[in-house]
Amino acid sequence: MFIFSPAMHVGAKKIGGELSERLSTGGFRFTPQRQHVYAVVLQKRDHPTAEEIFIRTKRTMPEISHATVYNCLDALVTCGLVRPVQLERGATRYCPNMEEHCHYFCDACGEVFDVPLQKDSPMKTGLKGFKVDHFDIAVHGLCAACAGKTKK
Amino acid sequence: MFIFSPAMHVGAKKIGGELSERLSTGGFRFTPQRQHVYAVVLQKRDHPTAEEIFIRTKRTMPEISHATVYNCLDALVTCGLVRPVQLERGATRYCPNMEEHCHYFCDACGEVFDVPLQKDSPMKTGLKGFKVDHFDIAVHGLCAACAGKTKK
DNA sequence: TCAAGATTTAGAATAATTCTAAACTGGAGA
DNA sequence: TCTCCAGTTTAGAATTATTCTAAATCTTGA
Known part of the structure; x- marks a missing residue:
């Protein structure tokens, strides 16, 4: 069974449950990659770009790929757990404040x-x-x- | 002397004057390219992307380059004649409604x-x-x- | 007229995102 | 348990949007 990353120290069980529920409601599977990416987005709410999220996620899941981060973020956006934010020309940022x-x-x-x-x-x-x-x-x-x- | 494009049929003199004035206030020169690009943005206010503006501008100024369209749009934005609009991931759109x-x-x-x-x-x-x-x-x-x- | 600086151009370079094909995973049914 | 299948992940290629570069051209002011 998957053990949740040490990065996610607050309310892990609740957030994991919420994530799992939202994902399956949206027709997505609950995967370690999605869990890590969501944990990263929740942890430091400084509106990071996909690239920044990729870098941070690699700290606890070094094998994760670029495309997967985009895939995970799209899933989270579709499930209503994260919002994309366009503030400037260039990379999209992500905000978990709904x-x-x-x-x-x-x-x-x-x-x-x-x-x-x-x-x-x-x-x-x-x-x-x-x-x-x-x-x-x-x-x-x-x-x-x-x-x-x-x-x- | 530069003859204004037939595309710009309404209030050309006034708009040209306004453009010229705004450009020089912003420290920019008044050029045919900037005039054409501005005319294109004013003509069909459907929030086109830089690429779309490039295509439309080529109709009356076939030799214009991609980089120049970006340069002109940046100048127009700086002068407060056009606003960049980010509505989705992807290309920036431009709006002349100030x-x-x-x-x-x-x-x-x-x-x-x-x-x-x-x-x-x-x-x-x-x-x-x-x-x-x-x-x-x-x-x-x-x-x-x-x-x-x-x-x- | 001349020099300096701004502008334009084509094309290269970069950045952000998406696509592709192959490998992997986990659950449903035999 | 085994097998199949659809969903997912991966690396890397491809695409899209934008910026950079260097050379040529144009303008403006001295």
């Missing part, structure tokens, strides 16, 4: 901040006949630290 | 709809110390036509 929130992106240092949406947003009914599935809100600018540096 | 608006994207047919933002959005003050430059809002789902097809 609450309704927006991303504040610092154009200077590249850091991403999750900010919950307070009120029910106006996107729900903005276009007649359009059936909304979800929305992505990216706010660009300078984070407090970078704004301070620039000003002086 | 009003505050969001993009409704049909995941079925790929069509993009501009929808103005009614009220002052809550993104202005969402994160303490963050200096907002602009925001991008993408709403995913099904357009009226595709939602109708799926339902039946």
Whole structure:
């Protein structure tokens, strides 16, 4: 039987169960690779790219391949456990926070901040006949630290 | 002297003047290539990719190169005449509508709809110390036509 | 007119992602 | 238990999107 990676120290059993359930609901199998990738995405919620997730996953599963990381991420996205985030031209990032929130992106240092949406947003009914599935809100600018540096 | 392309039939002089002014304010030169690319982006506002813009621009300027289209688009973005839009993984799209608006994207047919933002959005003050430059809002789902097809 | 710097060009290079074919895995049924 | 099958993984090739490079060309200001 598969022993869960030491990287995943908090609520492993619960998260494993949730993952397993979601995967099978989505018609996917529960595999060690998917478990590792999901653990990596949950562990450091800094909106990593697929490449970054690949590197981190290799630490506990050195034989994992590039294509598998993409496959796992696609499965996780389809199952609603992870969201893809496009903040700039280039690599897609991944976010395991499935609450309704927006991303504040610092154009200077590249850091991403999750900010919950307070009120029910106006996107729900903005276009007649359009059936909304979800929305992505990216706010660009300078984070407090970078704004301070620039000003002086 | 450069004669403006027949593709640009409405308000050419005004748009040319606006373009010229914005470019020089941004420290760029006014070139035929930039004029053609901007005309193409204005002409059919269907959020084309750089590749699509390249193909359309070749119709009136067959010798233009790929790199130049990217260069021109970057200049236009920097000058605030065009916005880059990331709606999916893959190629960046370009939008010449500089009003505050969001993009409704049909995941079925790929069509993009501009929808103005009614009220002052809550993104202005969402994160303490963050200096907002602009925001991008993408709403995913099904357009009226595709939602109708799926339902039946 | 000339020089400096900006721009354009074709094509090479890089980055991000997807595809391919072969090997592997685990569960269903004999 | 054995075998088959579909799903999954793997390495590496292929594709797509974008950026880089170096040479040629163009503009602008002195």
